[in-house]
Amino acid sequence: MTLDPSYLDYAHRRQGMDHDLYPWSNLFAREPIAWPENRQVLTWIVIDLEWFPITPSDTPFRAPGHMQTAYPDYRHYTSRDYGNRVGIYRLLDALAKVGAKVSVAANATLAARYPALIADVVAAGHEIIAHSTDMNGTIASGLPEDEERALIAESLDGIAQAAGTRPTGWLSIARSQSFNTPALLAQAGLTYMCDWVNDDLPYRMTTPSGPILNLPLNHELSDRQILNVQQQSMASYRQQMQDAYAWLSNEAKTHGGRMLTLNLTPYITGLPYRMAEFERLLGWLAEQAGHGFATGAQIAAAVAPQLD
Amino acid sequence: MREGEADPGLYDYRPYRDRPRIEWPDGKTVAVWVSPNLEFYELDPPANPHRKSWAKPHPDVVGYAHRDYANRVGHWRMADVMSKHGFPGSVSLSVALCQHVPDVVADANARGWEFFSHGIYNTRYSYGMDEAQERAIIEDSIRTVRDATGQTIKGWLAPALTHTTRTLDLIAEYGLSYTCDLYHDDQPMPVATRAGQLISMPYSLEVNDHYGFFIYNMSPREYARTLIEQYERLAAEGAQSGTVMCIPLHSYLIGQPHRIGPFEDVLRHIAADGRAWITRSGDIADHFLTHYPERARGAA
Numbered sequence A: 001m002t003l004d005p006s007y008l009d010y011a012h013r014r015q016g017m018d019h020d021l022y023p024w025s026n027l028f029a030r031e032p033i034a035w036p037e038n039r040q041v042l043t044w045i046v047i048d049l050e051w052f053p054i055t056p057s058d059t060p061f062r063a064p065g066h067m068q069t070a071y072p073d074y075r076h077y078t079s080r081d082y083g084n085r086v087g088i089y090r091l092l093d094a095l096a097k098v099g100a101k102v103s104v105a106a107n108a109t110l111a112a113r114y115p116a117l118i119a120d121v122v123a124a125g126h127e128i129i130a131h132s133t134d135m136n137g138t139i140a141s142g143l144p145e146d147e148e149r150a151l152i153a154e155s156l157d158g159i160a161q162a163a164g165t166r167p168t169g170w171l172s173i174a175r176s177q178s179f180n181t182p183a184l185l186a187q188a189g190l191t192y193m194c195d196w197v198n199d200d201l202p203y204r205m206t207t208p209s210g211p212i213l214n215l216p217l218n219h220e221l222s223d224r225q226i227l228n229v230q231q232q233s234m235a236s237y238r239q240q241m242q243d244a245y246a247w248l249s250n251e252a253k254t255h256g257g258r259m260l261t262l263n264l265t266p267y268i269t270g271l272p273y274r275m276a277e278f279e280r281l282l283g284w285l286a287e288q289a290g291h292g293f294a295t296g297a298q299i300a301a302a303v304a305p306q307l308d
Numbered sequence B: 001m002r003e004g005e006a007d008p009g010l011y012d013y014r015p016y017r018d019r020p021r022i023e024w025p026d027g028k029t030v031a032v033w034v035s036p037n038l039e040f041y042e043l044d045p046p047a048n049p050h051r052k053s054w055a056k057p058h059p060d061v062v063g064y065a066h067r068d069y070a071n072r073v074g075h076w077r078m079a080d081v082m083s084k085h086g087f088p089g090s091v092s093l094s095v096a097l098c099q100h101v102p103d104v105v106a107d108a109n110a111r112g113w114e115f116f117s118h119g120i121y122n123t124r125y126s127y128g129m130d131e132a133q134e135r136a137i138i139e140d141s142i143r144t145v146r147d148a149t150g151q152t153i154k155g156w157l158a159p160a161l162t163h164t165t166r167t168l169d170l171i172a173e174y175g176l177s178y179t180c181d182l183y184h185d186d187q188p189m190p191v192a193t194r195a196g197q198l199i200s201m202p203y204s205l206e207v208n209d210h211y212g213f214f215i216y217n218m219s220p221r222e223y224a225r226t227l228i229e230q231y232e233r234l235a236a237e238g239a240q241s242g243t244v245m246c247i248p249l250h251s252y253l254i255g256q257p258h259r260i261g262p263f264e265d266v267l268r269h270i271a272a273d274g275r276a277w278i279t280r281s282g283d284i285a286d287h288f289l290t291h292y293p294e295r296a297r298g299a300a
Helices: A074-098 A108-113 A115-123 A145-163 A181-187 A223-229 A234-255 A272-286 A296-306 B061-084 B102-110 B131-149 B167-173 B209-215 B220-237 B260-273 B281-291
Strands: A041-049 A103-106 A127-130 A203-207 A210-214 A258-264 A291-294 B030-038 B090-093 B114-117 B189-191 B198-200 B243-250 B276-279
Touching: A041 A074, A041 A234, A041 A296, A074 A115, A074 A272, A103 A108, A103 A115, A108 A115, A108 A145, A115 A127, A115 A145, A127 A145, A127 A296, A145 A181, A181 A203, A181 A210, A210 A296, A223 A234, A223 A258, A234 A258, A234 A272, A234 B220, A234 B260, A272 A291, A291 A296, B030 B061, B030 B102, B030 B220, B030 B281, B061 B102, B061 B243, B061 B260, B102 B114, B102 B131, B114 B131, B114 B281, B131 B167, B167 B198, B198 B281, B209 B220, B209 B243, B220 B243, B220 B260, B260 B276
Parallel strands: A041 A103, A041 A258, A041 A291, A103 A127, B030 B090, B030 B243, B030 B276, B090 B114
Antiparallel strands: A203 A210, B189 B198
C-alpha cells in the first residue's frame, strides 16, 4: 500500500516538543534542586494497593496483573489479594524498621473494602495518593471525557472518605493517560501526578485547566519491570537499586538534589523469599550519608517553590 | 536488491575462514564504534498502514515519555561517560531532532561525533513509500544534517529499521558510502547496488542495548559482561584480520541510573585494553575504502 503524500508533512517540526504540555529541558543545565536538611538523594517509595475484580474489563484496556485464565480465575484473583492481606504488612513492617515514610497509591474501591488496611497505612504516617477506582478503571484514548472526569472524582472521593484526607497525588493504572488526563487531574485540584517517566526530577506541566507537577515514577526501576517483566532475581534488583543510588548520589555532589524512585507491588516484592533482600536494600539506603526517605507530597512541597 | 526473488542478491557469500587480512591503523585488531541513537518520537504521528507507531492508542504516555527521557537526561549522562573514556559517537540521528532539540545535536557535534541518518522521525516509516517519497527523506536528511552540523552524512540506518526494495540503491546513488542495515558479517563487505559503491558497516542487533534489556532481559551488569565478552572475542580474532565491534545505544536505556555505572566499566575496560581502534563508523568506512578498494567492489 503506498503512502498518502501527507505522510511527509511534519506539522510539528519546530524547536521544542511536538505538544504544549511542557517545554524541553536539560536536567544538567537546570538550577540545582535543594532538598530539606541538605539531603543529596531522596528515595521516594510508591507502593501500589490494587484490587482486581475477578470480572476483568478490557475497556479501554486490561490492566497489567489482571485476570488471565478463563473465568473464574482464582489463581490471579487470590494471588493479587495476597498482596493486600499479607505482602503489604511485610512491607509496612520493613519500612517501620528504617523509619521510612512512603506514598501508597490505592484504588478507591480497595480503600472502601479494606478500611483496616487503610487505617494502618495512615496510622504509620504514610501518604495515600489516588490510583483509580479499581483495576478495571484504566484510562486511555477512547474513554469519554465525562467518564474519565467521573472516574477521577470517584477515586479522589473514595480515598478522602477512607483516609480522612483528600489525596494530592495521582498515579494512573499502568501510567496510562488520555489526551485529557493532565487537564482533568489539574481541574480536580491535584498537586501532582506520577505518570510521565521522562525525567529524574519533578517538573511542572501546563494544561488548559492550570498547572500540575509531574513527579516521574521511574517504571524501569519498578519491581514489576525488573522482577516480573525481565524476570531477574531480588538480589539483582537490590544490586541495581544500589548501583542507581551510587550514580545519583555522585551526581548530586555537582548537580544538586536527586531522587531515587522505587515503585513496589505488595504481591511482587512482599513474597517471603524476596523480603530479606528488600530489607537489606532499605537498611543499606538508610545508612548512606546524605540520604533520606520522602513521600511524594513532601517532595512536591520542597520542589514547587524552586521551579520556574 | 532483486525484488521478489528468494535471494535478494545483496551480497556474495564469503566464508569467515581464510579471508585476506584487514589491517586497522596502529596495529589495532578491532575497530570499536559506539552508536548512540539520537532520536525524536512523535506523540501523535500519522498512521503508516504497514506498522503501528505505538503499542497503545495515542498518547502512549510511557512509550513516549521513556524515549523523551533521552533528550532531557540520558544523552547528557551517556555522552559525558563516553567523552571521559575517549569514545566518540557515530550518531544514528532522527534528523528532525535538529529542529526539536538542537542543543543535543550541537552537543554531539561539539564532541566530535559523526552523524548519519536514521530517517526524519523514528515514528515515520519507509514502508509503502514510493521512489519520490524515499528520495525526499534522503535529500531532507542530507540537507538537515548539513545545515545543523556542517557534516555530510556518509551512512544510513533506516528509520526504525524500515526498508524498501530501493533504499540501498538510492543511498548509494546519493553518494553515501555505508549502510548499517545488514547484519551478515563482522567485517565491512561490499553491497550490490544499481549504481555507486556501498559497503555494509557491521552494526549489531545482538548487543544493541534494546536487545540486551528487552529481548534478552539482561540486568545492567549482565549486559556489561556481554559487551566485554563480545569485545574480547572480536579483539582476539582481529589479530588474523581486523574485525568491527559496534555498540548501539539508546540513552533512554543506557542512561538510566542503574545502567550507566556498569556501562562505564565496559568503556574503561576497552579503553585500557590497547587492541581497540576506538573510532567512528565513517572513519572505518573511509579506511576500508581507501586501503582495500578491490574488496569493496564486486558484490553480486
